[in-house]
Amino acid sequence: MARFIARSILSTITTMLLVSMALFLLLEVGSGDITVKILGVFSTPEQRASYRAQLGLNAPAWQRYVDWLIGNDWRAAKRVGYPLVTATNPQTDEKDWWADVDGQLTRWKLEDGHLQALERQADGSTTSHLVSGKWQTNAAGQEFFWGLDNKNNAVKWVRGEGSEVWVLTKAGLRKAGDGPQEYIPLRKGLLRGDPGKSLQYGRPVAVTLFPRVRNTAILAGVAFLFIMPLALFFGIIAGINDGKPLDRFISITSLGATATPEFVSGIFLILIFGIWLKALPAVSIFLSDDAIFKDPKLIALPILTLTAVELGYIIRMTRASMVEVMDSAYIRTAILKGMPYWRVVLRHAVRNALMAPITVIMLHVNWLIGGVVVVEVIFGFPGLGKYIYDAAIFGDFNAVEAAAMLTVTIAIATRLVGDLAYTFLNPRIRYS
Amino acid sequence: MEAMQSGLKLAAPPSRLRRMWKNISIIFDSRVGTIGMIMVLFWIVTALVSLFWTPYPPNATDFIQNTPPNIQNLLGTDQLGRDILSRLMQGTQVILLKTRLPWGKAILPGGVAIWGVLGSVTLGAVLGLNAGYRGGWTDQIIMQFLDALIAFPVIVLYLVVIAALGQGDLVVIVAITITGAPGVARLVRSLTLDIKTRDYIRAAETRAETIWYIMFKEILPNARGPLLVDSMLRVGYAIFAIGTLGFLGIGLPPPDPDWGNMVNEARRSIFANPLAVVWPSLAIASLVIGLNLFADGLREELSRYQK
Amino acid sequence: MVDNKASPVLQVKDLAVAYKIRGGEIEAVQDASFVIKRGEAYGIVGESGCGKSTVAWAVLNFLGANGYVKRGQIKFLGQELTQKSKSELRLLRGDQIAMVYQDPMQALNPSMRLGDQMKEVLTIHRGISDAEAEKRCAKMLERVYMPDPVNVMKRYPHQISGGQQQRVVIGMALLNNPALLIMDEPTTALDVTVEAAVLDLIAELRHEYDTAIMYITHNLGVVARVATRVGVMYAGEMVEQGTVEEIFKNPRHPYTQGLMRCVPKLGANKSESILYPIPGRVPPPGNRPAGCMFAPRCDYADNRCQEEHPALRALDNVNVRCHLAEEIDWRQWTPTEDVIAPPAVIAQAAADQPILEAKSLKTYYPVKGSSLKDVLGLGEKRFVKAVEDATFQIKRGKTLGVVGESGCGKSTLVKTIIGLEDSTGGDVKFLGFDITGNLSTRDEQVIKELQMVFQNPDSTMNPTYTVGQQIARPIRRFKTVPNDQVRAEVVNLLETMRLGANYFDRLPRQLSGGEKQRVGIARALASRPDLILCDEPVSALDVSVQAAVLNLLLEIQQKYDTTLVFIAHDLSVVRFFSDEIAVMYLGQIMEIGPAEAIYAPPYHPYTEALLSAVPVPDPTAKQKHIRLQGNVPSAINPPAGCRFHTRCPRRNLLPNGGKICQTEIPPWREPDDEHKIFCHLPTDTLTTFEPVISKEGNG
Ligand SMILES: Nc1ncnc2c1ncn2[C@@H]1O[C@H](COP(=O)(O)OP(=O)(O)O)[C@@H](O)[C@H]1O
Numbered sequence A: 001m002a003r004f005i006a007r008s009i010l011s012t013i014t015t016m017l018l019v020s021m022a023l024f025l026l027l028e029v030g031s032g033d034i035t036v037k038i039l040g041v042f043s044t045p046e047q048r049a050s051y052r053a054q055l056g057l058n059a060p061a062w063q064r065y066v067d068w069l070i071g072n073d074w075r076a077a078k079r080v081g082y083p084l085v086t087a088t089n090p091q092t093d094e095k096d097w098w099a100d101v102d103g104q105l106t107r108w109k110l111e112d113g114h115l116q117a118l119e120r121q122a123d124g125s126t127t128s129h130l131v132s133g134k135w136q137t138n139a140a141g142q143e144f145f146w147g148l149d150n151k152n153n154a155v156k157w158v159r160g161e162g163s164e165v166w167v168l169t170k171a172g173l174r175k176a177g178d179g180p181q182e183y184i185p186l187r188k189g190l191l192r193g194d195p196g197k198s199l200q201y202g203r204p205v206a207v208t209l210f211p212r213v214r215n216t217a218i219l220a221g222v223a224f225l226f227i228m229p230l231a232l233f234f235g236i237i238a239g240i241n242d243g244k245p246l247d248r249f250i251s252i253t254s255l256g257a258t259a260t261p262e263f264v265s266g267i268f269l270i271l272i273f274g275i276w277l278k279a280l281p282a283v284s285i286f287l288s289d290d291a292i293f294k295d296p297k298l299i300a301l302p303i304l305t306l307t308a309v310e311l312g313y314i315i316r317m318t319r320a321s322m323v324e325v326m327d328s329a330y331i332r333t334a335i336l337k338g339m340p341y342w343r344v345v346l347r348h349a350v351r352n353a354l355m356a357p358i359t360v361i362m363l364h365v366n367w368l369i370g371g372v373v374v375v376e377v378i379f380g381f382p383g384l385g386k387y388i389y390d391a392a393i394f395g396d397f398n399a400v401e402a403a404a405m406l407t408v409t410i411a412i413a414t415r416l417v418g419d420l421a422y423t424f425l426n427p428r429i430r431y432s
Numbered sequence B: 001m002e003a004m005q006s007g008l009k010l011a012a013p014p015s016r017l018r019r020m021w022k023n024i025s026i027i028f029d030s031r032v033g034t035i036g037m038i039m040v041l042f043w044i045v046t047a048l049v050s051l052f053w054t055p056y057p058p059n060a061t062d063f064i065q066n067t068p069p070n071i072q073n074l075l076g077t078d079q080l081g082r083d084i085l086s087r088l089m090q091g092t093q094v095i096l097l098k099t100r101l102p103w104g105k106a107i108l109p110g111g112v113a114i115w116g117v118l119g120s121v122t123l124g125a126v127l128g129l130n131a132g133y134r135g136g137w138t139d140q141i142i143m144q145f146l147d148a149l150i151a152f153p154v155i156v157l158y159l160v161v162i163a164a165l166g167q168g169d170l171v172v173i174v175a176i177t178i179t180g181a182p183g184v185a186r187l188v189r190s191l192t193l194d195i196k197t198r199d200y201i202r203a204a205e206t207r208a209e210t211i212w213y214i215m216f217k218e219i220l221p222n223a224r225g226p227l228l229v230d231s232m233l234r235v236g237y238a239i240f241a242i243g244t245l246g247f248l249g250i251g252l253p254p255p256d257p258d259w260g261n262m263v264n265e266a267r268r269s270i271f272a273n274p275l276a277v278v279w280p281s282l283a284i285a286s287l288v289i290g291l292n293l294f295a296d297g298l299r300e301e302l303s304r305y306q307k
Numbered sequence C: 001m002v003d004n005k006a007s008p009v010l011q012v013k014d015l016a017v018a019y020k021i022r023g024g025e026i027e028a029v030q031d032a033s034f035v036i037k038r039g040e041a042y043g044i045v046g047e048s049g050c051g052k053s054t055v056a057w058a059v060l061n062f063l064g065a066n067g068y069v070k071r072g073q074i075k076f077l078g079q080e081l082t083q084k085s086k087s088e089l090r091l092l093r094g095d096q097i098a099m100v101y102q103d104p105m106q107a108l109n110p111s112m113r114l115g116d117q118m119k120e121v122l123t124i125h126r127g128i129s130d131a132e133a134e135k136r137c138a139k140m141l142e143r144v145y146m147p148d149p150v151n152v153m154k155r156y157p158h159q160i161s162g163g164q165q166q167r168v169v170i171g172m173a174l175l176n177n178p179a180l181l182i183m184d185e186p187t188t189a190l191d192v193t194v195e196a197a198v199l200d201l202i203a204e205l206r207h208e209y210d211t212a213i214m215y216i217t218h219n220l221g222v223v224a225r226v227a228t229r230v231g232v233m234y235a236g237e238m239v240e241q242g243t244v245e246e247i248f249k250n251p252r253h254p255y256t257q258g259l260m261r262c263v264p265k266l267g268a269n270k271s272e273s274i275l276y277p278i279p280g281r282v283p284p285p286g287n288r289p290a291g292c293m294f295a296p297r298c299d300y301a302d303n304r305c306q307e308e309h310p311a312l313r314a315l316d317n318v319n320v321r322c323h324l325a326e327e328i329d330w331r332q333w334t335p336t337e338d339v340i341a342p343p344a345v346i347a348q349a350a351a352d353q354p355i356l357e358a359k360s361l362k363t364y365y366p367v368k369g370s371s372l373k374d375v376l377g378l379g380e381k382r383f384v385k386a387v388e389d390a391t392f393q394i395k396r397g398k399t400l401g402v403v404g405e406s407g408c409g410k411s412t413l414v415k416t417i418i419g420l421e422d423s424t425g426g427d428v429k430f431l432g433f434d435i436t437g438n439l440s441t442r443d444e445q446v447i448k449e450l451q452m453v454f455q456n457p458d459s460t461m462n463p464t465y466t467v468g469q470q471i472a473r474p475i476r477r478f479k480t481v482p483n484d485q486v487r488a489e490v491v492n493l494l495e496t497m498r499l500g501a502n503y504f505d506r507l508p509r510q511l512s513g514g515e516k517q518r519v520g521i522a523r524a525l526a527s528r529p530d531l532i533l534c535d536e537p538v539s540a541l542d543v544s545v546q547a548a549v550l551n552l553l554l555e556i557q558q559k560y561d562t563t564l565v566f567i568a569h570d571l572s573v574v575r576f577f578s579d580e581i582a583v584m585y586l587g588q589i590m591e592i593g594p595a596e597a598i599y600a601p602p603y604h605p606y607t608e609a610l611l612s613a614v615p616v617p618d619p620t621a622k623q624k625h626i627r628l629q630g631n632v633p634s635a636i637n638p639p640a641g642c643r644f645h646t647r648c649p650r651r652n653l654l655p656n657g658g659k660i661c662q663t664e665i666p667p668w669r670e671p672d673d674e675h676k677i678f679c680h681l682p683t684d685t686l687t688t689f690e691p692v693i694s695k696e697g698n699g
């Protein structure tokens, strides 16, 4: 048992690492030029190059992977020479990076070749004043300075060579002088809860992701609560009636349900309940991320759709397992011991029959998440699935990575739970 | 009695074709399997016919929009005034019959679903055989790798692959291959673990056969029954997935009609013409159900056969 | 012993049972009638496929979804069972009628504690309180000699050994003191020593509870030991019935006679006696002859036999189903011409060189620990010591037999010799080559000289390829003959195996078990090896087929001067077949020497115990009663000193109750030139042991 748990944990960690590498490689290294998507196809190569540098995309892939995973503030802090800390910006409610210069939170700015320090006051506002004596000289005789700019980057300014950069503002690209030569866009890294900024919205992914995850958790959770008892019940009923009309009926219905893609069953349900019966809103319009709390009716059809697809699958698994168990020698023993039929089924068969499907069902959570994506897209449901979908379509890789890692984590966690449940149900593993 | 038999003239050994037919014909013993096969055959025939003939050009917007079924358009028309029947027929081709390569107008025979499943079966079989037969570290590494792949929700993996590589027939094939391979590999591995305990494998080992001979000549052929059943189910999943991707608007690219995308487009005018949603939905469901029934029947008969 | 006034518990009359299959039905049992009285053990014997188990299931009316009783009556304590409703049957099952069948591991629910499984028999049928049931179960477990019953009840099936599982199942069956106990091959999956103990238990319980027992087995030795009356079944019919003494002394039906002739008697050897297989095989239910079922295989069959179906009729004290029963005298029987002529004993040149020599051969398997340390690879390395210090040699053209209980290392020994496992230590020379390494270190020349025959007919052949392809593979691989002669060579081999050339294109699933085994032998022969290792080649076969395969092996040994290593757990078969025998216990060779020396005193205490456990197919034979206590210890931590000391019944013949056996490795005693015994007991003491079996009656 100890061996089993140690192994599971070890392999989970390795799996997660592998997954994160694969994701990163595929998305950030394998995909095309993201700046085209952000700046539009009419941007010039020069503009794109400048913007690439600002996104830190010029660093080698492994460096970016490490940054993404465990953050780069510690790396940047070495360059800047001060500890880097975050403080909440009262206007946006988001965290900003500051250098802690002897207790004073500071950023810098290069203006007309002069370095200015921006100092954060207790109320969140900043004051600025000129500073001197900060410049360092490198081997080539250039004077440079590593500091923090006001866009949460650690940057390197070079004196006298204030390069021209293209800055993206709400109004579009604007050319600016006195720009830095190197950028390290600061982040804490995925492991420390910071998956970076959404390229699409410019806001931290973690902030936008949270309400979506909550909504999906409610959707999938409620669906799961419906699915499990129903599926196990019908699966067992079909299994003990192997070959009889009741079994045929349940089997064929559940096959029909699983073989129908979510988008088909979703639309049929809309047709039936929304258009013909007019019982439920046909098109769920979610005005805000919190809409599901205000009008629970909105969530009925999405749940029904998910249930329709998953129910069939789990019924089939349970049924197959039940048929096998009912055919086994120990069930024969129980019958020949003269046990009443329901006792045979409930005491002798069910526990053994649930062992095999439980791991399969837990593995199937993957599939459920896939279904969630489709269902959320059909109904415009503001959840994790829709989030991934939108991010993937846009190519917002910080967002895709974060959301995908989250789904993978959920999948692996449920698999672990499944394995544990299996060991618990199966005395052969429990007592070995 | 035996000595007598050896004296008799030998009956000609049954030809390969006949043996194959005998193997296939066991499916007729199962009612479920027969129904499934008929459903699948229906779509294969439709696909073949569509190569030479469809009622109208599938992309021509020649008709009144959103008409219900009538003599002229047996299944009605869609929101752009295209004939739905023609589009449904043409839509079978990319799934079952042809793959459009990104180089010019080059076409590879065999549909996207077929190639995707072939890809996952090949990759999965090689990985599964090696993991199962060699065991030890090879097994650990392969299984770890597969665990990582399995951890991805399928649709999410598709989205990621497509976000990275863009749309296209080949991309969908790659996505199907990658998502399917772990399942096949696990199946082949567990079959291999079972088969490798058989004495005929010991016999091959005592002849010091090469590891590749043992894996591919001694083990793999005995896994083909379950593998065939599994592939059949996988073609179903692939069609399911292609439909879903099409519905999400990131599946097979135009100009060929895509069933999933047809559903997606038609649902915008679902109030005006609900049937335009129903037809492609039915097409996908019937093909997938057919494959499932076929596979179920096959599995049942194979297990009976082996007893 | 049989009390004639005892009331009948079970009366089966003209029973026919059919199974519905696709496109019709098959009559698995056509005509079975018998009566079992209180306190009587009725044995049913016959080859597999004769319908024995179907009779048992029919009595319980548990024939599955597609089986039903087609004709006849089954009366249990005067009530007709075939008419009973489901709920009436339920009340009888487990209460009045109990059943025990072959594989106890399968028969127990893996996820329920043993105590719970036992208790429900009492609580459901008798409405006894849980606490009371618990007490009774513990008592019953004690009754079936289960060590530590209270503790065992808290355990799960996989936590106790196979023999113990079967005790639990038997105990569970007896809890309600049933009137009828049905046992279907209850000891077939067990080792001889365990089997012997379980058989003792059954006999004891029968006397104590006065239960009627229906005992099904294919093993004549077992019937001779447990049954008071015997019914012989063939092809769905009862062909002969009588008391066990009568049947064994004077079998009337040619089939019964055939069965007796094809099993070797314990102590018989190939130079003095001959096994006569019954030709052909049991006709499958769909394809039975019109006249006598046995006619196609019967030496006496005449025209009447072909046409007229014989009825079961009384003759002297027995019932027999044969037209010619009166005329046939089984002592006058001579083998017909087409029976394989058993080879005369090979006269061996004495000066032959040993072909294989092993010195202190060791094979250990590393075991995986389960603590966290072990997972990380930091734990201490532990081993299953599967073969320890094996020293022996085999001369060309001779047979070395290896016996021992399952798990004692027989298979590992063979696998090491053939190179499927690496040896851990010691020295093995084959034809002068060193073969301590596994196959990858060996020369092609050596590989082809060593071949193997396997146990399980169903897995010995690759289901994908035809017989011809499979035999041809080693021929091509080792280039034994030029490519254009491969086919001829295969046909030649098939003929040697008495399979015609028409087997060339058959697939394994078209062959019977015996045929598959013969193809397996042909494949092993194909590279023309010097040494063939046979791992239980006949254990899974029916006795009549077993005899044929044994004869074939003898024949090829003579023809090609092949050397054989022969593993079997059946001591009579090994004795019959081998020139030299090694007895193994827990990885260690305990005794080795010429076959005749092993089966007569002086012997090793373990050999003595094995021999006294063997079921002898002769109810009149007197057999010494020695039963080993406890289980075989783990091979990871074998007992120090003599590995057998934890169970040795003879240890107390040594001074100090045999303390020395616990600490010191025994010396090799050599009562004879070639005969060696691994024991602290001096040869003089060993010589005083009496023979295990004193023969009486017929031989
Ligand atoms: N591959 C293996 N790994 C670990 N232990 C094994 C293996 N094969 C056999 N053993 C162990 O070695 C011992 C001897 O087994 P085996 O040679 O199969 O005995 P037998 O042929 O007499 O049944 C047993 O304890 C068995 O459990």
Ligand code: SF4
Pocket: C253, C254, C255, C292, C293, C294, C295, C296, C298, C299, C300, C301, C302, C305, C310, C321, C322, C323, C324, C325
């Ligand atoms: S009836 Fe004839 S064929 Fe049958 S057993 Fe008797 S002698 Fe043989």
Ligand code: SF4
Pocket: C605, C606, C642, C643, C644, C645, C646, C648, C649, C650, C651, C654, C658, C661, C666, C678, C679, C680, C681
């Ligand atoms: S050495 Fe001792 S324990 Fe071992 S067999 Fe001889 S008497 Fe028994």
Ligand SMILES: [Mg+2]
Pocket: C406, C407, C410, C411
């Ligand atoms: Mg063995």
